[in-house]
Amino acid sequence: MASDRPAIHDWTRDEIRAFGYRVVDLIAQHLTELPERPVFRPVPADLQRQLLDGTLPEDGRPAMEVLDEFARQIEPYPFGNGHPRFFGWVNSPPAVIGIFADALAAAMNPSCAGGNHAAVFVERQVVQWFTRLFGFPRGSMGLLVSGGSMASLTALAVARHVKVGFDIRAKGLQEPHARIVVYKTAEGHGCTQKAIELLGLGSENIRIVAHDANLRMLPSSLETALAVDEANGCIPMAVIASAGTVNTGAIDPIGDLADICERHRVWLHVDGAYGAPAILSSRYSTELAALARSDSLALDPHKWLYVPVEAGLVLIRDADAMRQAFSLVPPYLRTDGSATGVGGPPWLSEFGFQQTRSFRALKVWMCVKHHGLSGYKAAIEHDLSMADRLAERVRRSPDLQLFTPQRLSIVCFRYAPAGLRANRSRLNEINERLLQRLQLDGRVFVSSTIIDETFWLRACVINYRTTGTDVDVLPELVTSLGADLSPPSVDY
Numbered sequence: 001m002a003s004d005r006p007a008i009h010d011w012t013r014d015e016i017r018a019f020g021y022r023v024v025d026l027i028a029q030h031l032t033e034l035p036e037r038p039v040f041r042p043v044p045a046d047l048q049r050q051l052l053d054g055t056l057p058e059d060g061r062p063a064m065e066v067l068d069e070f071a072r073q074i075e076p077y078p079f080g081n082g083h084p085r086f087f088g089w090v091n092s093p094p095a096v097i098g099i100f101a102d103a104l105a106a107a108m109n110p111s112c113a114g115g116n117h118a119a120v121f122v123e124r125q126v127v128q129w130f131t132r133l134f135g136f137p138r139g140s141m142g143l144l145v146s147g148g149s150m151a152s153l154t155a156l157a158v159a160r161h162v163k164v165g166f167d168i169r170a171k172g173l174q175e176p177h178a179r180i181v182v183y184k185t186a187e188g189h190g191c192t193q194k195a196i197e198l199l200g201l202g203s204e205n206i207r208i209v210a211h212d213a214n215l216r217m218l219p220s221s222l223e224t225a226l227a228v229d230e231a232n233g234c235i236p237m238a239v240i241a242s243a244g245t246v247n248t249g250a251i252d253p254i255g256d257l258a259d260i261c262e263r264h265r266v267w268l269h270v271d272g273a274y275g276a277p278a279i280l281s282s283r284y285s286t287e288l289a290a291l292a293r294s295d296s297l298a299l300d301p302h303k304w305l306y307v308p309v310e311a312g313l314v315l316i317r318d319a320d321a322m323r324q325a326f327s328l329v330p331p332y333l334r335t336d337g338s339a340t341g342v343g344g345p346p347w348l349s350e351f352g353f354q355q356t357r358s359f360r361a362l363k364v365w366m367c368v369k370h371h372g373l374s375g376y377k378a379a380i381e382h383d384l385s386m387a388d389r390l391a392e393r394v395r396r397s398p399d400l401q402l403f404t405p406q407r408l409s410i411v412c413f414r415y416a417p418a419g420l421r422a423n424r425s426r427l428n429e430i431n432e433r434l435l436q437r438l439q440l441d442g443r444v445f446v447s448s449t450i451i452d453e454t455f456w457l458r459a460c461v462i463n464y465r466t467t468g469t470d471v472d473v474l475p476e477l478v479t480s481l482g483a484d485l486s487p488p489s490v491d492y
């Protein structure tokens with residue numbers, strides 16, 4: 001590590017240890033000091049300039065200096081999600097064991113494209129665990145991917161391969177064919193629209209199916225839409241349902257949708273990126289048991305299972321279909337499936353788009369082994385109870401309004417004193433300004449959403465670090481900031 005040695009050299013064991021211990025100290029400091037710091041603070045303008053100064057390093061510098069720079073410039077300005085009072089979007093703090101798993105995976109640095117090495121078996125084991133957890137049959141398959149978006153893209157690529165009725169891999173979408181359509185509600189996540197666009201199907205061919213007052217897809221509307229499309233000679237490819245929408249945590253009636261998909265021979269894909277792990281909770285286990293009937297399921301260990309980003313998972317009921325949708329084995333690769341030789345089991349790269357694939361399975365494997373299903377059940381139930389507590393506080397406050405139904409661990413609410421309740425545009429404006437103040441205030445962090453033209457503050461508690469006291473700060477602060485922004489003399 002001395003500065004007169006080339007930057008790329010084999011570090012000695014002592015060099016590795018000295019640097020590693022310093023890294024571990026920084027990790028310990030970061031995680032334990034976070035709760036005392038502001039939840040979020042923007043990168044100061046002068047630091048932004050330094051970070052973007054555009055100079056490409058010509059000469060290397062000692063590793064410790066680089067680490068010091070990290071400690072000075074980067075570590076103090078996190079996204080916010082490690083903090084116990086961060087309730088924005090769907091971003092959790094990392095499980096500590098996952099942090100170290102990432103380092104160990106990088107130390108081994110395999111490609112999990114395939115082969116007869118341990119990482120491949122770890123990934124297969126992780127996939128198998130989750131197929132069991134969600135009741136997928138033997139013969140199902142899956143892959144670890146970057147996140148929920150990639151999981152849905154992968155699943156819908158398989159659905160397209162199976163359902164369009166011609167050889168999509170050879171023909172593409174160049175030749176005339178019937179209109180290929182998919183179905184989702186307006187509450188479905190935007191990543192599935194991106195996937196449909198990327199797959200060449202076109203967002204105009206997404207049928208937005210009506211939802212009920214609880215924001216769940218209406219099976220009768222789906223049935224009608226399918227009948228109309230079938231009568232018009234379209235190819236209904238897939239129904240994209242949600243097990244926990246990002247806005248409010250709504251769960252579509254998966255069992256009813258599965259019945260309809262079975263009758264119409266349509267692929268059922270479920271986006272469970274956020275909500276699927278709630279199958280472990282007593283409250284949602286029955287409702288989510290129907291996930292076992294989906295053809296594919298996207299979920300995100302990097303959300304409610306606290307695995308450090310990135311860790312998404314796609315499960316596909318029909319392993320052969322998955323392989324046929326992606327497999328392409330050039331002569332330079334050996335994927336002969338010899339159990340004792342170099343090839344190992346069928347290569348994972350045959351089941352997805354990536355060739356070189358990271359060892360992201362290790363962090364999932366270590367997290368699941370360390371916490372166990374019972375640990376996760378307790379953590380998820382803790383988050384649900386924190387969300388209950390927040391919802392209850394909001395309900396009791398005369399100046400706040402709760403969005404109902406409140407589902408999973410998402411609580412949408414807004415500042416809405418009685419005198420302003422009827423004035424939607426004024427309330428929208430107040431709450432938008434309130435959100436900006438709240439996010440920069442540093443005491444607590446939430447994001448927002450719009451449902452039926454109403455602006456809501458949105459808290460998602462997927463945070464094992466959160467305590468009741470952390471949650472209680474939020475309604476108090478919203479009430480006082482709201483009062484500042486809407487003085488009675490002006491508005492009443």
Ligand SMILES: Cc1ncc(COP(=O)(O)O)c(C=O)c1O
Nearest residue numbers: 090147148149189245246273274
């Ligand atoms: C319901 C839902 N689906 C899909 C996604 C996309 O997942 P990712 O960001 O991991 O790609 C998210 C992200 O928040 C989500 O909440």
